[in-house]
Amino acid sequence: MSLFDPADGAFLADPYPAFALLRALAPVHDHPLLGTPVAVSHAACSALLRGRDLGRIWADAEPAAEFGAFNLLHRNSLLEREGEPHHRLRGLVAGAFNRGHTARLEPWVRGLAGRLVDDLAAGVAADGRADLIAGLAATLPVEVIAELLGVAGPEREALRGWSNTIVAMYEPGVDDGRRAAAERASAEFVDALRGLAEHRRRHPGEDLVSDLVAAGVDSDELVGTAALLLMAGHEATVNVIGNGVLALLRHPVQWSVLATAPLAPAVEELIRYDPPLQLFERTAVVDTVVAGHPVPAGTRIAALLGAAARDPQVFERPDELDVTRIHNPHLGFGLGVHYCLGAPLARLEVAAALDALRTRMRGLTLAAEPQRRPSFVMRGLRTLPVTT
C-alpha cells in the first residue's frame, strides 16, 4: 500500500485521516519515502520513546566538512546525547530551570501576552484584520526564550531567522540551498552564543546562561544547549499557539466554552489535537523489536506523535476537539529520558496567550483561510488572519 507523502499539500493540510488508516492496519509500518519504519499507535510510540535499546544517536550532516557549525550545535546539545553525558547535562539544565526561572518569568510573560493581544486588536480595529502568527504566536515565544537566556540587542532580532533556517534541516528531502543556508545560520548562531557565554562569564546575571556558566558547562556544550533551548524552546510553542487558535476558531463552540473553562486542560488538548512536532527518531543500539517490528542494531525508527495523538485505544472521541478533556495522556512533550524540560514554561506561554485572547478579543473569528508552512515534522502555520 502507499503510505503518506510528507511533501503532499493535501496530506499536510490534514494528515490525520491517513494516520487513522495506518493505525488500523498495524502499529509500525515501513516508510520508503522517510527511509525509516514509523510507529503510529500510542503504545508503539510510547515503547519507542521509553525503549532502553533505542537512543538519540547523532549522525553528522554530510559532507561533515561543509556542516561544521550545524554539526557542532547538534553534537553538543543535550537532546542529541545519551547515557552519562545526557544525564549530567540534563541535570544541570533542569537544576537551572528549577531555580525558579519559570516562576520568575510568569508575570512578565502574562504582561507581554496582554500587550501583544492589545496590539493585535488595534490592528484589527485599524485594518479590519490582523495576522495572529506575526502579531502573537511567533513573537511571544521568541521574546520569552530570549529573556530566559538573557539574549538582548541585535541577536534578539536575529534569533527567529536563525532558528527557522536551522530547523528546516529536520524536514525530509531538504534541498542543497536550504542545507547551505542552515550551515550559514548555524555559524552566525555559534558566534553569537560564544559571545554571550563569554559576556556572562565576566558579567553574570539572573538568566539561565549565567547559571550554566556557573555550573561549569564547557564552552561547546553551552553553545549546543543554549541553541537547543532557543530552537526547541520557541519553534514548537509558536506552532502550538497557531495550530491551537486555528483549531478553536474552526470549533466555535469550543472557543465559547473556553471563555470560562480552566485553561490547563485546554492547553493539553490543543497540543494533543494538532501537535506542533509530528515526528522524532531513535536509533537501535542493539537488535530490538518495537511492537512486533524488528529493528536491527544501528537502524533508525520514527515515532509519529501526530498519529499517536489520535489513537482511539487511548483517547475517547480522538478526532474531536474537547477543551475540557480530562484523561489526556498525549505524547506531545515526549516521554522517557528526553521528556521536554521546557514543558512548564511552554504551558505558561500558551495559557497566557489564550487568556489574553479570551479576555481581550472575545469575538475572535477567522478573517481568511490561513497559509500553512510546507513542512511536515514541524507542523505549523505561516499566517492566521483573524478579525473580531
Ligand code: HEM
Ligand atoms: C509546546 C511547546 C513544546 C513542545 C510541544 C515540546 C516538545 C518536546 C519534545 C517532544 C521533546 C522530546 C524529543 C524527543 O524525545 O526526541 C522535547 C525535548 C526538549 N524540550 Fe521541548 N517542547 C516545547 C517547548 C519547549 C520549551 C519552551 C523549552 C525550553 C525553554 C523546551 C526545551 C526542551 C529541551 C531542553 C528538550 C531536550 C530534553 C532532553 O533531551 O533531555 N521545550 N520537547
